Amino acid sequence: MTERIKRIAAKLKDRYGEPRPKWPEDTLDVLVLTVLSQATTDANRDRAFQSFKEAFPTYDLVMAASDEEVARAIMSGGLAFQKAPRIRAILARLKEERGEYSLDFLASMDDEAAMDYLQSLPGIGPKSAACIMLFAFDRPIFPVDTHIHRVASRLELVTNNSTPEKTQAKLQSLVPPDLVYSFHLNLIEHGRQVCRAQSPRCDECILLDECPVHRDGALGSS
Numbered sequence: 001m002t003e004r005i006k007r008i009a010a011k012l013k014d015r016y017g018e019p020r021p022k023w024p025e026d027t028l029d030v031l032v033l034t035v036l037s038q039a040t041t042d043a044n045r046d047r048a049f050q051s052f053k054e055a056f057p058t059y060d061l062v063m064a065a066s067d068e069e070v071a072r073a074i075m076s077g078g079l080a081f082q083k084a085p086r087i088r089a090i091l092a093r094l095k096e097e098r099g100e101y102s103l104d105f106l107a108s109m110d111d112e113a114a115m116d117y118l119q120s121l122p123g124i125g126p127k128s129a130a131c132i133m134l135f136a137f138d139r140p141i142f143p144v145d146t147h148i149h150r151v152a153s154r155l156e157l158v159t160n161n162s163t164p165e166k167t168q169a170k171l172q173s174l175v176p177p178d179l180v181y182s183f184h185l186n187l188i189e190h191g192r193q194v195c196r197a198q199s200p201r202c203d204e205c206i207l208l209d210e211c212p213v214h215r216d217g218a219l220g221s222s
Helices: 002-016 027-037 042-055 059-064 067-073 080-098 104-108 111-119 126-137 146-154 164-174 177-193
Strands: none
Touching (some): 002 177, 027 104, 104 111, 126 164
16 A cells, blocks of 8 residues: 555656645744634635734734734634634643743654644644644654545545544555655645545546546546
């Protein structure tokens, strides 16, 4: 299966290229951006993050504000009145436990311990924790979103009854560390552009020879 993943990753890289890092350098900014990304588009996430940073240039200012004030700043990202108190609760815990607003201490932890700590924070589940590990700390932890779960299921890299959490654990065990970053992002791009949930563009797909679902006639060609 790992050899098959290498073939698929190579084809995706030929099609979509080598993704370039575009996340903030500050590790805590990556966490906030990850929270803002939940249940919204990348464009809405980025607008919300820009508005957040403009309204609150420092995390001290975030904590001096109210949940409602923070929510107004991130409204374009959706679910603002859920995300604002999560962000402030995370900041409060970091300040209480570590004396500063930073996640840099996670760099000295092993992957399992860092993942466990992140998932103990409000609103941070397995996918969000994996995103923070990958994009903030360059750790080869494989996050799985809805696009990756769908494409991986259609390619039968996982079983059809797999959950996103099980898919993440399975791919984590299969994807070589040096491929995690590009394979993660290119699978998302393929899910958005071609292997869509509705009306997948199978006639444009570069992975048809790797797709058992298509060979079985379960997907259309539109």
